[in-house]
Every structure is written in structure tokens, then in C-alpha cells.
Amino acid sequence: MKSTVASATLLVVFAIFLVSHAEDSTSDDGSTEGSEEHEVNFCKNETTDQKRNETLVCVLNEDDEDARRLQTYMKSSGTNHTEIANLICNNTNKLNAEILKSENKSITDNDEPDLYNLFLKCEAYNLTFLRQIPHNLV
Numbered sequence: 001m002k003s004t005v006a007s008a009t010l011l012v013v014f015a016i017f018l019v020s021h022a023e024d025s026t027s028d029d030g031s032t033e034g035s036e037e038h039e040v041n042f043c044k045n046e047t048t049d050q051k052r053n054e055t056l057v058c059v060l061n062e063d064d065e066d067a068r069r070l071q072t073y074m075k076s077s078g079t080n081h082t083e084i085a086n087l088i089c090n091n092t093n094k095l096n097a098e099i100l101k102s103e104n105k106s107i108t109d110n111d112e113p114d115l116y117n118l119f120l121k122c123e124a125y126n127l128t129f130l131r132q133i134p135h136n137l138v
Contacts, residue, residue, distance in 0.1 A: 040119045043089035051126070052085050058122030059115060066113035073099045 041047050042055055060071050074084060077098065087095040096112040105111055 040116065041123055042085075042119055049082075049085075053081055054126055055119060055122045056081055056085065058125060059118045062118050062122070064118055066115055067118060069099055069103070069113050070115065073102050076102055 042052055059067055060074075061067075070084075073079070079087075084095070087098075093107075097107050099113055100107055100109065100111065
């Protein structure tokens, strides 16, 4: 039950992060500013439920205030990993509002959880980990 709640919480936070960071970072000449932009794969159709769960668990295990907020919301609401993933991918605003409500805050407080970088970090970690496993064991 705890891992389900943690996974659900992670998905919610990720959705919130994706919606809150949907910014256009291209310059006037059409090039991307700074280093190469990384895209989160969590909500892509080709991402399996297992990969989503692994990423969500990773995010929930991060030593980060927003990850803890998602964990707390999942525990208090009884929301599971699948429900959190659904909210992250399909209704981030609702997830953010629910997390804030559980903290007795309002969306107008501008204190939504920001999980985007945590999701990028966990996806990169999972990819790196898989590359280190000998091919005959995968």
C-alpha cells in the first residue's frame, strides 16, 4: 500500500511539474537556448506502466520537499500510483489543487509542487542503470 501511495504521489507531482513548466525556450532565431532541452518521457504513450511506476518510485524516494509533499498527499488521500500517474499526465492542475488543498493552501498561493527536474533525474538514472546491465541479462 505504501509503495502504491508513493507511486501515485510521484505521478501527481510530475503532472504538476509538466504543466507548470510548459514554457517555450526557443530564441528568435529558432534555436534552443542553453544546453539541449530534455523531455520527460513519463506521459508518452510508449512508456510502459512499469517504467512509469519505477520513475514515480524514484521521485518519491528523492530527498526533496516537493517529493515529500506528493508522498504526504498520496498517504493522506489514499491515492495510488496509477491514479497519480493519470492525474500527472491528464489533469496536473487538479493534482496541484488537491495537494495544495491537503496542505490548507490555495492555488492562488503560487506554491504548486515542482517535480519536473526530479522526473528528468529519475528517468536519466533508470536509463543509465539499464545500460549498465549486461545485454544477456535484460
